[in-house]
Amino acid sequence: MNIAPTFAAAAALLLSAGAAVAAFPEKPIQVVVGFPGGAGADASTRALLAAVTDITRLAFVVDNRAGAGGIIAANHVAKAAPDGYTLLNASSSIMAVAPLLHKDLGYQPLRDFAPVAHVANHTVVLLASSSFPASTLGELIQLARKQPGKITYATPGVATTFHLTGEWLNQLAGISLVNVPYKNIGQALTDVSAGRVPLVMNGIVITRPFVRDGKLKIIAVGSDKREAKTENAPTFAETHAGMVPPFFQGIYAPAKTPPDVLSFLSRAFLETLKPCAIPRQSENSMPWVSKRSPAHPRN
Known part of the structure; x- marks a missing residue:
């Protein structure tokens, strides 16, 4: 049997694959x-x-595909060509929470995605309008017990990390705060600032300017200790031991993306995530950067 043609074909395939990886990227990379x-x-x-x-010097384009708490975006990337040109920025809401709550999600994190980089650990923050009568978690709990089912809090959607944090607080404190899901968290922050909705559960990145302008006040934060980056505000855990909601952010590619492309992308992100490499002006938007190897992040 003459196996030379088989070896020749295999060699040609390897050479063409190597050339394709060497040329990557030939166009801007889309991040959904x-x-x-x-x-x-x-x-x-x-x-x-x-x-x-x-x-x-890599070029990127952000593609905002809002809806369903990020599920629409995740499904889009899961079905995209596995060529490294379509990536997903996903949080624990998409990769850990949603799969537990939806039977027909449309995607499975471990099956449909290849991790590129663990980007950050963020902190969940519960805030109130400046006019809200409660200023501490203890005061809020007392007020909520007197008004069961009547105090609402805004979130970016049902089954997000923020929504589940609210439900966790309800369970631990024996209260019944009501989630009001928003498609646009900017509108939610406007409504809470104006007092139309009393509370909001979100991350510190987008809410910090409202706090510093005096429009919102922090009731509690989801870290394990008080930190300057969250205005040294009290934590949930100070009132309810162990209440530290996991909230991570990562970059993912579609499954079956070539390993060499994944490695290239991972190195690019992880090199940037070195503390000394983060531009000072980006610190408010990336409060807890994390340098990890490409693996499905777990807290």
Whole structure:
């Protein structure tokens, strides 16, 4: 049996694959975000990509595909060509929470995605309008017990990390705060600032300017200790031990993306995520950058 043609074909395939990887990228890389422009996820993504571009000269385009708490964006990327040109910026809401709550999600994180980089650990923050009568978590709990089912809090959607944090607080405190899901978290922050909705659960990135302008006040934060980046505000855990909601952010590619392309992308992001590489102007949008190897992040 003459196996020379088989070896020749295999060699040609390897050479063509190597050439394809060597040429990557030949065009801008699209990063899909499951929330509208101006949302915390959008702001942190743009800050990260600007930093990556500064260091690597790679070109990126942000594609905002808002809806269903990021599920629409995740499904879009899961079905995209596995060529490295379509990536997903996803949080724990998409990769950890949604799969537990939806039977027919349309995607499975471990099956449909290849991790590129763990980007950051963010902090969940519960805030109130400046005119809200409660200023601490203890005061809020007392007020909520007197008004069961009547105090609402805004979130970016049902089954997000923020919604589940609210339900977790309800369970631990024996209260019944009511979730009001918004498609546009910017509108939610406007409504809470105006007192139309008393509370909002979100991340510190997008809410910090409202706090510093005196429009919102922090009731509690989801970190394990008080930190300057969250205005040294009290934590949920100070009232309810162990209440530290996991809230991570990562970059993912479609499954079956070539390993060499994944490695190239991972190196680009992880090199940028070195603390000394983050531009000072990006710190507010990327408060807890994390340098990890490409693996499905777990807290």
